[in-house]
Amino acid sequence: MSEPAAKASRWALWLPLGLFGLFVALVLYGLMRPASHDIPSAMIGKPLPEFNLPAAQPDRPGLKRADLATGKPRLLNIFASWCIPCAAEAAQLSELARQGVEIDGIAIRDHPEDLAGFLSRYGNPYARIGADDVSSVQLALGSSGVPETFVIDGQGTIRYQHIGDIRPDQIPLILQKLAEAGQ
Amino acid sequence: MNRFLAMILLLAAALPTPLHADDRLPPAPYAYRQLEDPAQEQQAQTLMQTLRCLVCQGQSIADSDAPMAGDMRNLVRQRIAAGEDPEAIRQWLIERYGDYVSYAPRIPSSTWPLFAMPLAILLLAFVLLRRRFSRPEETP
Numbered sequence: 001m002s003e004p005a006a007k008a009s010r011w012a013l014w015l016p017l018g019l020f021g022l023f024v025a026l027v028l029y030g031l032m033r034p035a036s037h038d039i040p041s042a043m044i045g046k047p048l049p050e051f052n053l054p055a056a057q058p059d060r061p062g063l064k065r066a067d068l069a070t071g072k073p074r075l076l077n078i079f080a081s082w083c084i085p086c087a088a089e090a091a092q093l094s095e096l097a098r099q100g101v102e103i104d105g106i107a108i109r110d111h112p113e114d115l116a117g118f119l120s121r122y123g124n125p126y127a128r129i130g131a132d133d134v135s136s137v138q139l140a141l142g143s144s145g146v147p148e149t150f151v152i153d154g155q156g157t158i159r160y161q162h163i164g165d166i167r168p169d170q171i172p173l174i175l176q177k178l179a180e181a182g183q
Numbered sequence: 184m185n186r187f188l189a190m191i192l193l194l195a196a197a198l199p200t201p202l203h204a205d206d207r208l209p210p211a212p213y214a215y216r217q218l219e220d221p222a223q224e225q226q227a228q229t230l231m232q233t234l235r236c237l238v239c240q241g242q243s244i245a246d247s248d249a250p251m252a253g254d255m256r257n258l259v260r261q262r263i264a265a266g267e268d269p270e271a272i273r274q275w276l277i278e279r280y281g282d283y284v285s286y287a288p289r290i291p292s293s294t295w296p297l298f299a300m301p302l303a304i305l306l307l308a309f310v311l312l313r314r315r316f317s318r319p320e321e322t323p
Contacts (some may be wrong), residue, residue, distance in 0.1 A: 037240065039237055039283060039284075040279075040281070041279060041280070042278060042279055042280060042281045043278075043279055068191030078205065082206045082207075108206075109205060109206040109208045109250055109254075110208070111206070111207045111208060114206075114207060118206065133208055133211075134211040134254050134255075134256075134257050134258075135211075135250075135251055135254035137256065138251075138254075139255065139258055139276075139279065140264075141255065141279070142278075142280050144237035144238065144251075144280065145237070145238055145251075166265060172246075175260075
């Protein structure tokens with residue numbers, strides 16, 4: 001064997017170990033990275049789908065697509081009375097409503113009595129509440145759980161999706177997304 | 184006799200009652216009901232087994248008892264009953280949830296190296312082995 005060939009084979013000897021090291025690094029990276037179970041909607045930036053939901057409560061109208069394209073950004077909150085994080089989020093929604101944000105709700109698989117109890121207990125920041133008994137609008141929006149909040153701009157385009165409950169420190173973020181949608 | 188009855192009542196009271204943190208609505212019409220046409224039901228089943236339950240994530244909607252999976256089965260069955268093509272329904276869901284919702288692998292996207300790599304390794308192995316086995320014939 002010639003000299004350069006021997007050198008090359010000596011170098012090649014370390015190649016499997018190097019590959020193994022790379023593999024271990026990849027596995028460690030995958031293990032250390034915090035797992036996210038959020039499933040972002042692929043509908044962000046797209047117009048809202050057409051829908052028309054009946055009223056979930058006698059004192060508030062139902063919700064259809066046209067109600068959300070009013071020329072002004074609005075929040076669309078997907079919630080349910082049986083959802084515990086939704087109760088935790090209610091105070092933040094009330095605060096947003098107090099600051100003049102218009103919020104519409106979609107109640108998922110909810111019983112009217114349960115919903116009435118939930119609203120009287122945690123407050124009712126909603127202008128309209130649509131009843132989605134078979135999650136049809138939720139599925140059409142690409143939403144995969146409750147609560148989720150969408151920022152809808154004046155033309156009825158979905159601009160932002162907030163997955164999970166809105167925490168007190170996230171109110172500025174929501175206001176900022178609403179402002180961006182209004183530009 | 185009265186003591187016996189009291190004991191039974193006491194036992195019944197001691198049994199754990201399930202805590203209902205979930206909704207009280209009955210499941211969607213086609214969540215647990217098969218379609219009347221067996222051929223359509225078969226189509227729906229095949230599709231449902233390859234769609235991911237979004238709240239349980241490791242299960243298909245055919246396997247899950249989560250209410251949302253029931254609503255997704257309802258959607259699949261109603262659309263198939265209306266004559267929609269199963270692949271069109273899958274596409275409709277992918278447009279909303281991304282490729283994540285489907286268990287059926289798609290080759291053209293970011294995943295093509297996964298499919299190309301085994302073929303490349305096989306080809307490389309074949310070339311290396313051929314060179315090794317043909318060497319003794321060349322040297323004499």
